[in-house]
Amino acid sequence: MKIRTxxxxxxxxxxxxxxxxxxxxxxxxxIVLALMVMGIFLVFLANLxxxxxxxxxxxxxxxxxxxxxxxxxxxxxxxxxRTLPEVERATxxxxxxxxxxxxxxxxxxxxxxxxxxxNPLPDSYVVQPAPGTDWAKLSRALEQIEGVERATYxxxxxxxxxxFLRMTTAATLAAAAFLAVAITFIIMNVIxxxxxxxRREIEIMxxxxxxxxxxxxxxLCEGFFLxxxxxxxxxxxVDRAYLWLSEQMSRSIPFLPLLGRDAFWLQAMSALIGLGAxxxxxxxxxxxxxxxxx
Amino acid sequence: xxxxxxxxxxxxxxxxxxxxxDLHIPPVDFVFLVGPSGAxxxxxxxxxxxxxxxxxxxxxxxxxxxxxxxxxEIPLLRRKVGVIFQDFKLLPDxxxxxxxxxxxxxxxxxxxxxxxxxxxxxQLVGLEHKASAxxxxxxxxxxxxxxxxxxxxxxxxxxxxxxxxxxxxxATSLEIMELLERINLRGTTVVMAxxxxxxxxxxxxxxxxxxxxxxxxxxxxxxxxx
Ligand SMILES: Nc1ncnc2c1ncn2[C@@H]1O[C@H](COP(=O)(O)OP(=O)(O)O)[C@@H](O)[C@H]1O
Ligand SMILES: [Mg+2]
Numbered sequence: 001m002k003i004r005t006x007x008x009x010x011x012x013x014x015x016x017x018x019x020x021x022x023x024x025x026x027x028x029x030x031i032v033l034a035l036m037v038m039g040i041f042l043v044f045l046a047n048l049x050x051x052x053x054x055x056x057x058x059x060x061x062x063x064x065x066x067x068x069x070x071x072x073x074x075x076x077x078x079x080x081x082r083t084l085p086e087v088e089r090a091t092x093x094x095x096x097x098x099x100x101x102x103x104x105x106x107x108x109x110x111x112x113x114x115x116x117x118x119n120p121l122p123d124s125y126v127v128q129p130a131p132g133t134d135w136a137k138l139s140r141a142l143e144q145i146e147g148v149e150r151a152t153y154x155x156x157x158x159x160x161x162x163x164f165l166r167m168t169t170a171a172t173l174a175a176a177a178f179l180a181v182a183i184t185f186i187i188m189n190v191i192x193x194x195x196x197x198x199r200r201e202i203e204i205m206x207x208x209x210x211x212x213x214x215x216x217x218x219x220l221c222e223g224f225f226l227x228x229x230x231x232x233x234x235x236x237x238v239d240r241a242y243l244w245l246s247e248q249m250s251r252s253i254p255f256l257p258l259l260g261r262d263a264f265w266l267q268a269m270s271a272l273i274g275l276g277a278x279x280x281x282x283x284x285x286x287x288x289x290x291x292x293x294x
Numbered sequence: 295x296x297x298x299x300x301x302x303x304x305x306x307x308x309x310x311x312x313x314x315x316d317l318h319i320p321p322v323d324f325v326f327l328v329g330p331s332g333a334x335x336x337x338x339x340x341x342x343x344x345x346x347x348x349x350x351x352x353x354x355x356x357x358x359x360x361x362x363x364x365x366x367e368i369p370l371l372r373r374k375v376g377v378i379f380q381d382f383k384l385l386p387d388x389x390x391x392x393x394x395x396x397x398x399x400x401x402x403x404x405x406x407x408x409x410x411x412x413x414x415x416x417q418l419v420g421l422e423h424k425a426s427a428x429x430x431x432x433x434x435x436x437x438x439x440x441x442x443x444x445x446x447x448x449x450x451x452x453x454x455x456x457x458x459x460x461x462x463x464x465a466t467s468l469e470i471m472e473l474l475e476r477i478n479l480r481g482t483t484v485v486m487a488x489x490x491x492x493x494x495x496x497x498x499x500x501x502x503x504x505x506x507x508x509x510x511x512x513x514x515x516x517x518x519x520x
Contacts, residue, residue, distance in 0.1 A: 005402050204383055207343070208444065209372035210400035212365070 001213065009214070013221025016194050027190045028230065034183045035234035036241075039272045041176040043242055046264045048169045055162045061127040061135060061153040063090075063142050074123060077147045081125055086138050089128040095121045122149065135159070180279060183227075187283030191223050195291045202291070212292065219284045227280020231273040239269070295321040295452060295483045296342060301351035303337050303507075311337035313507040314351070319485065321451070324478045326494050327487040328518055329504035335487035338504070339454045342485075343375050344368055356451055373401055375452045376445030376482075380460035382437045384429040384444075390416070391425040394443045401448065411447060419443045419473060435466030439473065446477055453477060455486040459493065467493060491518035 001009075063081060065074060074092070081090045093101075098121040103113060129138055139151035153159070195202070205215050298317040304310050311334045319325055327335045340346040341353045344360045353360045356374060363371060384393050391412055398408045416422045419439040429437050438458055445453060455474065459467035471493055478484045488494060494501060494517065501516030502509060511520070 002402055200383075201385060204385065204396070205400055207372065207377055207383070208397040208400055209369040209448070211369045214400055214402075 001217070005214070006217070009217040010221045012218040014225060016198075016218060016222045017225055019194075019197075025190075027186060028226070031183060031186055031190075031226070031230040032233045032237070034179060034186070035231050035272065035276050036237045038176060038179050038183070038275065039231075039234050039238035039268070040241070041172055041179070042268045042272055043238065045169060045172055045176070046268050048165055048172070050264075052162060052165045052169070055158055055165065059154045059159045059162055061129055061139060061142075061151065063125040063127055063145075063151045064122045064149045065124060066147050066149045067122065069123070069147055073147055077145055078125060080145050081127060081142065084138070084141060086130050086133040086141075087127055088130045091126045091128075093124050093126055095119050095123050098122075098124065127151075180275065183276075184279045184283040184286075187223055187226060187280050188287045190226065191219055191284040191287040192291065194222060195219060195288055199291075206292075215292065216285065216288050219288045220281050223280035223282075223284025223287075224277050225280070227276040227278065227283070228273060230280075231276025234276070235269045235272050238272070239265075295319055295323070295356060296485070297352075297354040298338075298341075299352045299354070301341065301348045301353055303334070303341065303346065304349045310507055312341075312348075312504075315504075315507070315509055317502065317509060317512070319483060322478065322481055322483055324475070324484045324497075324499045325486070326497070326499055326501045326516070326518075327485060327504060328489070328494060328501060329510075331489070333504040334507040335504055336456055337507075339377070339456055339485070339487065342452070342454060343372055343377060369401075373448045374450050375454060376448065376450040377454045377456070378438065378441045378445045378458050380457040382429070382434075382441045384437060384440055386429050389426050389428055390421060390432070390440050393429065393440055394447055397444045397447050415443045415447045418446075418476070433466070434462050435469055438462065438466075438470055442470070442473060442477075446482065450482060452483045452485065455484065457487055457489065459488065459490055464492065471497065494518040 063077075065077060069077070078090060078092060081087055096119065099119050102121070127138075127142070129135060135153050136156075139153060142148055142151040202215055296317070296319040298315045301312055301315045301317075302310075303312040315334075315338070317338075327338065329335055337346065341348055342355055342360070344363060347361055355371065358367075358371075360371065385396065388396070394412050394415060395408050398411060403411070413422060413425070416425055419442055421436060421439055421443065424432065424436065429440065432440070438461075442458075453474070458474075459470055462470065467490065474484055474486065475497075498515045500514050501511065501518070503511035
């Protein structure tokens, strides 16, 4: 389509929203509320993944090597680790790399390291066990290897907590997907009304030789605006709600900090608005397609 | 221009609309389709613009089997085949000018070209002075002329008219017939379905009679009945 046509049809879509006074209807309110719940899910997911990241670092299975091994000997230990069937991956972390990582974790408080003259950390392997592995058993097996000093994997409770976080994440994602389908469905029904209101025009368009994309386009724009505006309002709502919630939480349960609004906020809110717009377009596409086929 | 090869049409509900129809309409022909209601006249036209697909046989328009057209080619076919109906099918909230321009807009004709072609076609149907009127402010005959203008603004190869005078009084009907004849003389093939005996008998054109979905008569310079 030519640019001029695209603009004209987009304008028609906007006019369609106005004509049906859409932005004031109950259906639109429902869409905004559902999108707000969606936004809360997204923010919740971001927090979960942040929490999980913190924990993950504490539940690595680390295999510490004995002091004074030659590089060849270290490599040989690595080979032996990798031959175990429960081991999916094993990455070598030299003692100097380990120190670098530690320093990064203490960023801003480097004075701690001034007390240490020599690097006290051993060389090690970070092992990724296959899913379903019994970590305790595996670490005992690893300790049998010649040249291995010790194998540790942090506290069991932390590992459980991480597992729980992962399950919660999966459940939230499933709920968000379900919600996305529901919102798309609402938008589909809303657009169906405006398609129906213009059915005469559509019939004539087809008779005089309008292409399907020409017929679709204004409705796609309408759906887009609908999803976009809905998500924008929802984002504002979620923003206010989150601000309030973090204040409450930092007062009453300060040990469980929510992410600051600046860290990921723009991403989460653009994701919400993008999703809203996408659902609008998909919903109206399905709606018009169904109508044209009938 | 239009060929039907052993075309049958059965609707999904089982209604038989056309049965083994063979028909050949050469370019610039003027054909009346007659027959009782339910004989299959409208169905025959719907097959030509690919609003329906034949259940059997082939419909060839301008050298192309319409069933084999790609999705993107269907709009192009419809720009080559104009249609008018008994109920005009105008948009009530748009002016005469806008209703005619509509057909050009959907084909993405430039505004400059539209400003040139709409007045010319309105003049052809004698409505240049009603350009800014709404359909509701026009008589039936005038509305049909607007719909005719919209149908031929693309300079189609074929014009299909499905009972175009069904809602008009005899005098107005004759005006429409004059216009159809004029359009035919400009080189457009015209196919018109009608119940109007008087018109068919007066025009002395080719007559194809349908009954129960079959072609029961096809004669040059024919009459409505035997
Ligand atoms: N969309 C449709 N679905 C089912 N049956 C139809 C449809 N259109 C027409 N018919 C049937 O097909 C037959 C022919 O109809 P039609 O082509 O409209 O005849 P005419 O225009 O000569 O009156 C009739 O029996 C009619 O009931
Ligand atoms: Mg009919």
